[in-house]
Amino acid sequence: MSHSNPFESPERAFETTQRSLDPSPPAEASEELRVHRPRRAAPADAVRPTRAEINLGNLRHNLRVIERAVGRVAAAPGRAAAGPEVWGVLKADAYGHGASAVARTLERAGVSGLCVALLEEGLELRAAGITLPIVVMGGYYGPQQRGLEEVLEAGLVPVLYHREQVERLAQLTRDRRERPTPFHLKVDTGMGRLGVRGADLDALFDQIVATPEVELVGLMSHLACADAPDPEPTFAQLRLFEQAKAALARRGVVPRFYHVANSAAALALPTSRYGAVRAGIALYGVSPFASREPYPVEAARSAAAELRPVMRVQSEIVALREIPNGEAIGYGHTWRANGARTIATMPIGYADGLWRALSNRGSVLVRGKRAPIAGVVSMDLTAVDVTDIAGASLGDEVVVLGAQDGPLGSDQITADEIAAIVGTIPWEIVTNISRRVPRFFREP
Secondary structure, three states: OOOOOEOOOOOOOOOOOEEOOOOOOOOOOOEEEEEEEOOOOHHHOOOOOEEEEEEEEHHHHHHHHHHHHHHHHHOEEOOOEEOHHHHHEEEHHOOOHHHHHHHHHHHHHHHEEEEEOOOHHHHHHHHOOOOOOEOOOOOOOOOOOOOOHHHHHHOOOOOOOOOOHHHHHHHHHHHOOOOOOOEEEEEOOOOOOEEEOOOOHHHHHHHHHHHEEEEEEEEEEEOOOOOOOOOHHHHHHHHHHHHHHHHHHHOOOOOEEEOOOOOOHHHHOOHHHOOOEEEEEHHHOOOOOOOOOOOOOOOHHOOOOOOOOOOEEEEEOOOOEEEEOOEEEHHHHOOEEOOEEEEEEOOOOOHHHOOOOOOOOEEEOOOOOEEEEEEOOOOOEEEEOOOOOOOOOOOOEEEEEEEEOOEEEEEEOOHHHHHHHHHOOOOHHHEEEEEEOOEEEOOO
16 A cells, blocks of 8 residues: 555444335334444544554455365466365454455455344445455344345345244345345254244255245355364264255255355365355464363364464553552552552553453553553553563563564563453454444555
């Protein structure tokens, strides 16, 4: 990019869209559907120094790592692309990284398609000018199946899983389109959340075959244990998925896509890849193998080790004070000085996604060295002990997630490390960075 500043934001405020629904909705239903897209703090409006830096170069790198791992070969002159397609999963605002900018980067990098959880997320990407195929995986449109109208208007591909959804999509197609509407069908093979179950498959397949207004272009499922060292639960799900494939084939239906693999399965289990894989957490540089045990597949461990974190969260020191022996800091006075200490305050707290569970347990990076959090992480501010950080000064950068090179060394705080401290998973760490933290997009 031509900007001299390496950080730029393509994010804009998203207006509320308001579209008419079916002209004859049920009496108890509203005549209009409102889709609200919350506005994230914009970099141009940022006053405090807290920010999340998104490295788009690392995002592209991770895409290439995944493509190599699954055997995806890009198209060459006179040759078609080979191997499973890689679809980027951008649900939850691209795992907290900023969906619109991530989508634009992946689109330019040649990703085959995108997946979101919500209709609102798909509409946000269309409003940002994304033209790639977008699969809406959440599959929930309420008792009246409201929102499928928006799916058609925006050219999104819905994931369905019960007969009422198929009926509604067929009705809308008759009213609004001249050709069948493509959709994907979700089969529940063991996750136990959404998806048509085995006992209901035959009836739903028969309905789909008898409904010419809709076209089944994808059959999918969701793996529950792909990141676990024991592959047998995943193999059991794949066997059930194969049964669903066979039941479709007996009816002469062969969807263009079969897809079940998340990041972990895509890297570790070749039999799960089918024609497409859905890469989520790995795209953002976080290993999908959250288990403390070493993952048994060497190729998967090797690929995960190549991933580069995309998000870096930083703030800076805005206050310094000398604390005498015995003085307490923060809510509840849970921390007391053991001797004279130097305490720094940074303007980031649990409302920004810095976990309160890191109180008196976590660390940050200052001048390339770790400084422990002192006292309770509050909503907007957090104190750290910088007594052992030589030269710590007002305005010094503080890194709460990511790497830092400084005069005292180099270190990195990973999402996996934070997750281990607070008792959760890395997915929750990155998606927890709130919308009031502006995203600055770095294009190396």
